[in-house]
């Protein structure tokens with residue numbers, strides 16, 4: 001398609017700028033960008049960097065809503081810059097700011113480490129009491145499609161942090177685990193292969209855990225991947241209550257599946273290549 | 278490496294009270310907290326006022342400052358806060374026990390979330406709160422006395 005610059009419309013980007021070396025606090029700087037239909041906010045930021053101000057900093061990678069790098073505040077709404085078309089949300093003006101509830105490293109770059117640390121703290125992986133099963137696998141773990149559906153929705157999270165920027169509870173309580181880590185906890189608690197929910201409940205049931213959430217629902221409203229962390233958290237609360245009352249159904253992690261080959265290699269399958277790490 | 282200076286961008290109280298507000302559940306959340314705090318404040322005042330009984334009967338005499346219309350109106354506000362807080366509280370109990378938010382689904386754009394699932398419950402609870410408030414208003418206005 002040939003570029004038709006006549007079809008563009010000027011949109012003023014009001015961008016939050018902050019350089020830790022020279023600025024005491026963030027300030028807003030405006031740039032006018034010629035916007036054509038189909039341009040994303042990420043494209044607009046690239047235009048600014050290439051043509052107007054090379055010092056502007058932000059984070060991105062995949063530019064297609066997969067990596068979760070470009071979460072920012074567009075017209076006061078946390079969302080992905082690469083997943084949002086400018087003309088869908090702006091007529092003449094667009095404000096672009098960094099995700100709130102995170103420290104700003106520079107311009108539009110938030111420090112997401114607090115979120116990742118909380119995420120790591122809830123053991124976001126399958127835990128088995130017998131570690132051998134994971135480290136030297138001899139078969140697959142058996143899981144039905146119904147068992148998969150219990151947590152599949154929560155696996156789509158790309159850790160963009162938009163939900164953390166939107167949550168009103170996180171705005172006042174820094175230690176609150178937040179929607180993303182709690183949804184991840186629910187994802188693994190619900191996995192039929194997992195045996196780590198007791199440890200996770202210690203944290204998710206603590207004072208800064210799931211019960212801090214009061215279902216304002218902003219996390220689910222802004223999530224660009226439809227993960228619905230608010231749903232995950234409410235299900236998690238029920239599990240915590242049942243667990244506290246000793247009413248939780250005794251859940252045993254699924255066993256290894258010894259399918260057609262009974263755990264032995266089939267004759268016609270070549271051996272796996274030697275481990276490189 | 279020297280620790281780089283950062284700007285704390287936590288929204289704080291404003292983020293709780295004002296930030297966002299994209300949906301009706303968010304408004305319900307703020308109102309629930311505000312009414313909760315108001316009821317707590319009333320409760321504390323209630324204890325103070327009733328304890329004044331210890332210093333004599335005169336506080337209960339008709340025409341005392343506590344019987345002024347402004348206090349009647351204040352009581353009505355407390356009643357309204359109670360009506361909202363109670364009915365919205367029932368919704369929250371159901372929602373927070375994971376009973377009204379639906380099962381996990383495959384996210385297909387445009388996304389439908391648990392918010393859509395519990396919305397009918399929210400609406401019915403608000404209707405009930407409204408009816409309750411209306412009935413109470415008759416009582417306060419002394420209709421039928």
Ligand code: SF4
Nearest residue numbers: 157158160161163223
């Ligand atoms: S739950 Fe959604 S908004 Fe939150 S980090 Fe994951 S993908 Fe982003």
Ligand code: SF4
Nearest residue numbers: 167213215216217219
């Ligand atoms: S539903 Fe809970 S986690 Fe999500 S934004 Fe509201 S308070 Fe935060």
Ligand code: FES
Nearest residue numbers: 062063068070082
């Ligand atoms: S750049 Fe990867 S999600 Fe936007």
